[in-house]
Amino acid sequence: MSAQPTPLAIVGVGKIARDQHIPTIAASDAFTLAATVTRHNTLPDVPNYGSIAELVAGQPKVRAIAICTPPRGRIALIRDAVAHGLDILLEKPPAATVTEAEAIVAAIAGSDSVLHVTWHSREAAAVEPARAWLQDRRIARVTVSWREDVRVWHPGQEWIWEPGIGVFDPGINALSILTRILPHPLSLARATLAFPANKAAPIAADLVLDDGTDAAIAVGFDFDQRGPQTWDIAIQTDDGVLTLTAGGSAMAVDGVTQAVPDEPEYARLYARFAELIATRQSDTDLQPFRLVADAYLLGVRREVAAFDWNG
Amino acid sequence: MSAQPTPLAIVGVGKIARDQHIPTIAASDAFTLAATVTRHNTLPDVPNYGSIAELVAGQPKVRAIAICTPPRGRIALIRDAVAHGLDILLEKPPAATVTEAEAIVAAIAGSDSVLHVTWHSREAAAVEPARAWLQDRRIARVTVSWREDVRVWHPGQEWIWEPGIGVFDPGINALSILTRILPHPLSLARATLAFPANKAAPIAADLVLDDGTDAAIAVGFDFDQRGPQTWDIAIQTDDGVLTLTAGGSAMAVDGVTQAVPDEPEYARLYARFAELIATRQSDTDLQPFRLVADAYLLGVRREVAAFDWNG
Known part of the structure; x- marks a missing residue:
């Protein structure tokens, strides 16, 4: 610095x-x-x-x-x-x-x-430890569960329903973590998107990703989640199960909580920007955005009930 | 050679x-x-x-x-x-x-x-002459009208209705010509996509593109066109109107047909490949594909009548 x-x-x-x-x-x-x-x-x-x-x-x-x-x-x-x-x-x-x-x-x-x-969720405390832990393990199964109530987190914000946004506004955060921690590049195999009858963007999405191995990678996004809100990723490997919870800020291995550094996402984000400036390097990774575009491109659409902010 | x-x-x-x-x-x-x-x-x-x-x-x-x-x-x-x-x-x-x-x-x-x-439609006979003619003119209005009957051109080919394809199979040809002949790079402003109730891909699409100037660029794709089939682009400039017809193989200026070279698309395509090999250069332009992805990403969807091959 x-x-x-x-x-x-x-x-x-x-x-x-x-x-x-x-x-x-x-x-x-x-x-x-x-x-x-x-x-x-x-x-x-x-x-x-x-x-x-x-x-x-x-x-x-x-x-x-x-x-x-x-x-x-x-x-x-x-x-x-x-x-x-x-x-x-x-x-x-x-x-x-x-x-x-x-x-x-x-x-x-x-x-x-x-x-x-920037992808601020990549700066969540457990993301780099998770990446390091996964580096040399063989991955069998990945389950992403990003389920929140849009009424709570974006009350009355109509921009969230503009074309190209919807549940991918939080969902792209999950994809930014996944593309950072998994050792192989990801592509989209297939997707289904649920559009409310009265909205131009999806309220839910299910994605199947492919990392070029036999790993089964299932991603679920939901914007209509009542009760517990989850921003969780579970990864089953040949040598233990990794769980990232609370948007990547906490981590457990085989159920045992792991210590992670205690620093806010945006503090790390700006520290990283300072480092890039000092070393005159750019970080221009568009993978999460491309996966969202691919989900819209290949996603099979189904219509669901109209959305109501007071519903 | x-x-x-x-x-x-x-x-x-x-x-x-x-x-x-x-x-x-x-x-x-x-x-x-x-x-x-x-x-x-x-x-x-x-x-x-x-x-x-x-x-x-x-x-x-x-x-x-x-x-x-x-x-x-x-x-x-x-x-x-x-x-x-x-x-x-x-x-x-x-x-x-x-x-x-x-x-x-x-x-x-x-x-x-x-x-x-490759983008084979870029090798259509009038494309390079059109590009040259447009180079120094100010463009006021562009109208693309790519309207064909899928029953005639893809009889019974169910793959055409797979997610991500539909009317963009011919439509991407129009976009490949447009991105080649217009002097400024194009981006998508907005789009509407019409999905048959029983299909996962659009049967029609309307796109509005933006070239960073005041030019009004409207693109219409239709896969359900009875009667005259059109693969036409009309471009109004400050110095005459250019018309490309028959998928870019014919050209007129202010209604007067222009002479263009008489060579099939794929002959030109392979001649160009030979030239790239000889000069060790790649041509990796993805613009038409990105515009299609953007149309899926930002396109407002509406459902239309179920599609019937015998309809």
Whole structure:
């Protein structure tokens, strides 16, 4: 970590910026919040600009941005940031379409900017220990169970039902963990998607993934889960059963809880961004997003009961 | 063109191999058909092998393959071909999923093999003339109308209704032309997909594309078109109207037919493959496939009447 914190601007000041990015940067030795770029939600005592060009003109010391805008239209922000040599942290999901996501990565290749395509769930405390534990084991069966009540976690947020989102908003977090901890690359074998009669995005999804071995990999996402809420992954190997619970923050082997480091996801995320900046490396992994696109592409659709926020 | 034709093997001997690849290779100075790799449909007087490893062992002179298998599972063939230093022509679509398509391109990067991700409609006679004509014009409006009767063109072929296919089987040809002739890269703004009540793939689709300018780009695909069948693209510019008809094989400007070269698509396709081999360059453009995936990802679905082959 350098002695001098990097002056950073947040682009897009919505819920995720307020809940996670702003407090994390405030607690970080590696970054200071120098400015925002937003049309609506300015912060008291933080200079705000209407565009990246205005940001660079007004705050030439800013070296990095964190993009927290909705996924649509980020490629234009990325091109502006690259043109001004800024380093970029990208909140998940990276883009609204596969074309835009690949264009973002292509815009970075050969540029002077560092790009961190982030997946905050990969920073959950048990993810790296799980990855290390799995590395040399043969995997027989993987079961992902990501089941939550959208009424509780996204009350009244209609954007969650826009095309391409739905239950994949939390589901992509599970896929980001899975693609990180399993030793072989994953592809989609088949999927079924359940669309509420009155919504353009799925409320539930079942995916079967293939890692090129005989492992059976079943992924279940549900946005209509009453009672216990689960963000769990169970992995049966030739040498024990690994269980990741609470979104990857806790871990057990054969039922025995394992000690894991105690650090919040976004603290680790920003520490990783600082490391990428220091070493001038980008991390542009799009695997989780591609798997979501593949689930939409190959998923067999069925219609289920209309969704009701008060149902 | 080298004096010595390149010995080539066809992998997957189905309808497209018989209709196009075999007669094209027979008429080509650049290639000879040295072998096939298929489990079922061998050709008289052409040696056949069960795998690429067996092909290489039995026919060490073979330098190239044309992959004409169904899209699922091609990544394994690509890896085998790369391991043996073979050059590869890939029939469209490149893969069944975005993940596999990107893995195919990644497998080629840094290898000794040439990969030609082909889009046969790009070889239609008027495509390059249209591209040249459009290059310096400002585009105001693009209308794609790809409307055919699936009962006529794919009689009884149930594979056409597998998830991820449907009307995008011909539609991806239109997208391959559009992404070639328009001067700016395209992304998907929005889409609607019409699914027959009894099928897992769309029978019709309407796409709105965005090229980063004010151009209005509307794409209509229909698989249930009775009467006139159309594979047409009309482009209104600041300096005349271009019309591509008959799948890109004919062209008019302001209603006046333009002369275009008279050469079949697959003859041009194999000539281009020979050129890529001679210059050791790959052509791995996945844009049309990504736009299809984006249409599935963002497309708003509506259910339409059940499809009947005899309807």
